[in-house]
Amino acid sequence: MDRMAELLLRQRLVTPDLLVPAAEREAPVPGRAGRGRSSRRSRPLAAVADGVVALEADLLQLGHVLSAPLRARLAELDAGDLGQAGRALVSALSAQLGGLVVHTPLFRRFPESVPADTVEVYVRRVFSVLLQRPEQPCVLCGEAAAVHPVSPCAHLVCRACWDGADYSACPICHRRIDPGDPFLRPADDVYAPAVGWHGRVPETLTLLGLCADPAAWARDLLGPLLSRQAAPRAEDREIVAEIVDRFWPESAGWLPERIPARETRAVVLATAVRHGDLALLTRHADTATDVLRLLHALMGGDPGLRARLPRRTNLSRPVRRALLAALDRQALPYLIEDLHRYAAQWRHMAEVLHPYEFHRRHPDAALAFAVLRGTPLRKGTPMADVLLERAAAHGDLLSFDGVRLRARTFAGRFEAALRTDPREALALLSRRPGELLRRTADLARRLPAADLAEALRAAAPHVSPAVLIATLGQLRTPPGGTRMFLPRGGAARIWAEPDVREELAPETVAALTAVLTGEMLRRAAALPSVETALLDEELSDLLAPEAERSASASLVRLPRGSVRPLPRGERIRLFLHWAEPAGHRVDLDLSVAVFDARWEFAGLCDYTNLRLGANAAVHSGDLTSAPEPQGASEFVDLDVAALRATGGRYVVPVVFSYNDVPFDDLVRGFAGFMDDPGGLFDPLAVRQRFDLTGPAKILVPLVADLWSRTMRWVDLNVSAFAGIHDVYEHEGRLARLGAAAEDAYGLGERVTLWEVACWHAAARAREVVVRHRDGAVSRHARRPGEDAAAFASRLGARRVAACGPDAGTTEADLAVVLRDDVRVSEGAQVYALHPAHLDPAVIRSLDAADLVGMLAPRRGDPAGDKWAGDKWFVHPEACVGQ
Incomplete structure (x- = not known):
């Protein structure tokens, strides 16, 4: 699947044009409107309609439904393009959930092999869902209510937005409805297993929306990512790089005057340099560390400067001159300080930049490198005379011992x-x-x-x-x-x-x-005001993100330290999958360490002990290599009640690289957990999936508390040195790490997403609706003369105020909730930890980093303008304080 299509799908948006590989598209037939694939236009239109229904059946099995605009767009494709789009969409959704192989559609040669009666397959699946979980999202209004299948096509709508009285066709596919009854009724045999179901029936259906204008969507997505001040996740850096590169040079006009997050800035600048645009360096590289991050990004390294040094690659002479000019523009005290802050990296990069070659054109840059490298300077030589003359103007900063220059740092x-x-x-x-x-x-x-x-x-x-x-x-x-x-x-x-x-x-x-x-x-x-804000009190279990640069890419983006309930089922299945590079054996191990209430070791389940107790924890067996294309997978089943019976309270899952290979070297690697899966690997049962990345060799994703049936998301890469890694070797460290995480996050009074949401609501909204833990809903209106601080304090008290019967049905303009089963206005800003119901094409979806990033300081802010510092005294990187 096209990379941009994958980014769209993360946002639950689909564009058929991007799902069809560009190489597969043929030139239009002269004189014919549309895409003009004459060899496929002979395919009957009925086959396309059947193909759309078959695709809907496959998507339903993955827990997804098509919005009305997306379905209409897919129906416009010819049979060949529909087949390409369908296979790509099903495979990509399976991969998002951690599918170990490319999932084959229900009909293998889709759409050519679609049977005559695809509607029967789809209808059976719809009733299988509704009879177990009637509260599903309406594909028209998005409200989670009791929906009904339209007769005879079975598309799900609610009576609130359509009842069949005024419109004689299905509002989704426009097929004529049954004149006797607009809604289907279940047949006698509807309890029989639905055709083609594997594993469980989906608990809720996720709505896929249509992205009609990818460029506009990309620009809207890029804006908030570029405005964040916190260092970005690796997956967010990839999104920025892909969008800027894909839409260059148009994307150059989308860049703001200032990109606060310096790692994001490095990604953008690297893309610009690769496209030959060096002018952006003047605007966006205002410290020496910006240039270093850019060098790392250009050479395929980490712009966060955390990973191992990248392999040096040669730079063209114009690029070297531009980078040295950017360094030379910096105030000399801060240029020297920045070079010393990352001394090893700069010595590494000096071999590529050749700063002494341009010592006359860029003397400050050459001088800073001479101080860093301890270069001997002999008076009377051309370069030494130039640099010593510059150094004499900074006698309070530099001293010369007759051979080398030395600096005094801040x-x-x-x-x-x-x-x-x-x-x-x-x-x-x-x-x-x-x-x-x-x-x-x-x-x-x-x-x-x-x-x-x-x-x-x-x-x-x-x-x-x-x-x-x-x-x-x-x-x-x-x-x-x-x-x-x-x-x-x-x-x-x-x-x-x-x-x-x-x-x-x-x-x-x-x-x-x-x-x-x-x-x-x-x-x-200072942000745009809203009429009504809707908040979930349970947001107090989620911590506000502080630094996410090392966070794993995951299905559910939980800020580190947050607490969530364990899956409801008694059986939780952990899974691990990886593939090793050719010629290198990689042995990963999925392990579980169990501790009692005092953090004393109570047992383990790993390759050395496949069963803990009778069946409290069961390991699938040890695989010691993972050659392509199949890779390797390991599973551990946990029985919550049986684990408690063994005396265990805390469970710490761990992924070990047994033979000390960093996760970065993997072709692919991911892990996660499922809730009562219906088969070995059940995509509908996946509750969390996260990637294995970075130079680490041990990952602790969470700490589970069996007494409270909760888990704390910690996402910690643990240090390791050469050797064999398993639970026996690291038992004591895992106990200390788990206890420290529970103590540091559980006892500390950190800022939560509830508090951040209250700041937004109290400062921006006229009224706030709160959904409380016990199911109560209350409305809080701003009082006359009440300022934001007083309103926020009143919201933070979490008292259930008196409210009218419609408090829970008001359309919100800002919603910060756990699940998006809410009524919102078109274009509303919505944060949902578990988005599924609302059409992402008609709202503005936010994540936790967006909620925090919207509170970044802005240029032109009167409060900021009251404080002005001379560039020689105020280091640019010391202002935002990443």
Whole structure:
């Protein structure tokens, strides 16, 4: 399937033109409208209609239905294109759920082999769904209600939007309806197994919408991704790269004046450089680290600068000159500091840039590299004379010992000031807002609250929302628990230690948090207002994302530390699949470690112990290689009740690379879990699927608590060194890691998505409807003269207010919910952890990072303009504080 089509499908959008490979398309026949495939136009139209129904039957088996516009568009395709589109769509949806092979459609030579009566197959499947789960989304209005199948085609609509009285045809396919009754009734044998069902009947059906204009969709999707300040996930970087490259040079006009997230910026610049556009460097490369990220992206490396150094590739002379010019434009103190921050990477890249070749044209760049590399400078030589003359103008920064230049860095000045005079340290940090926010919790123990609050008030408008959220969590979490330090990504060591810091005074915490929450509310108030916002109280179980650069690409995008219920069934099946590169054996192991309530080891299920207890946990067996094309798969079945009976409380699933091969080297690799599957691998039973990526060799995706039947999503890549990896070797580390994660995330007062949603609603909406945990629904209207802070405080109290009978049926303009079984206006902004019902073509879908990213500081903001710093003193990367 085309890469752009895959991106569309992630958003539950489909465009038939992109599902048909470009190489398969033929030139139009002269004089004939449309695409003109004359050899296929002889195919009867009835065959196309049957093919659409057969495709609907296959999609129903994967838990999906077509929206009315998408079905109409598919019906316009000729038989050949419909076959291409159908096979690609079914395969892609299967792969999203973790299908181990390309799923063959129900009719193998679709559409040529479609039987005469495809409607009977489809109708049987529809009734199989409705008799077990009648609450399905209407494909017209999207409302999750009791839908009914139209007679005789069986398309699902609700009586609220269509009853057959005024329209004599199906509103979806326009087929004539039964004049006696517009809706089908189940036959006597409807309880018989439906034709072609494998495994379970889908619990809910997911609506696929039509993307009529891919370019417009791409531009709308690209905008929020480019405006985020937090470092992006790897999958989001791939989306940005694909869209910018696919629609170049048109996409160059879609770029904003400023791209805040520097890793995203590097991806965009790398695409521009590959297309020969070097002008964007002047606009978007404002630090030396921007140039380093760009170099990594150009060479196929990680623009986050976390993974191993990429293999150097040669650059053309114009590109080298442009990159050195971008470095030379930086203020020399920060250029030297940036090069020292990533010293190993810059020494690696210097071999490609050849900075001394252009020492006269770009003397500051050459000087910074001479300091970094400790290059001997002998007076009287041409390059030494040029560089020493430049260095003499910065005597407070550089010193010359007769052979080499040495620099004094900001970090050294700050640490010296912190030891002797914290007020001087605060003055230094006030020029670097991001650094100030990161150190706020420490400074709050050294400085008067009033002084620190004043500094925060000036710095906060320049800092990314992710850093503000992290700082709020640090201030509000009392000591006594566990401090957990996560690496920036990759396989660096995760560190945890008891929090023995001095407790902050309550009035200090109140003063500082008021400044930070006030800033978030101010930013939210600058966004477009809405009439009604709808929130789910259960959002308090989901943490607001802070840093997602190392997050795994997953089916359900859970922020790290969030809690969700375990699947309802008593049997949970974990799965792992991988394929190794040619000539390299890769042995992955799916393992489970079980611990009691005190985190004492209680048992394991892995390749050394295929059964835990009688059947509490059962392993499918150890595969030690995974050659293409089949790869290899392992499964572990967990019986929740039996595991509790063995004395277990906590279950920690782990993926080990037994023979120490990093996940990055895999051809493909993914894992996940299913709920009571109907077969070995049941796509409809998949509840989570996530990719295995990065330089790590051990992944801990979650920690399950069997007593509360919940799981905490941790998504941690654990450090490992050369050797054999299994539960026995890492038993103690897994216990410490699981206990630390439960303590750090469970006891800390971190910012949740509920709080972020309350900021949006309180600052933007006239009224807010809240769906509570117990099923109650309440309405909260803004009171006369009530400001956003007071409204947010009232919402945060979570009291069930009196409300009218229509509180739960109001159309919302902003919805932040777990499931999108809600009524919203056209064009509404909707975050749903589990989207399925609403047509993605008529709403604006958001994810958690969008909700946070919308609160980013913006240029032209009056609050930001009140604080102006000289470029020589304010480091650009220190403002947003990624």
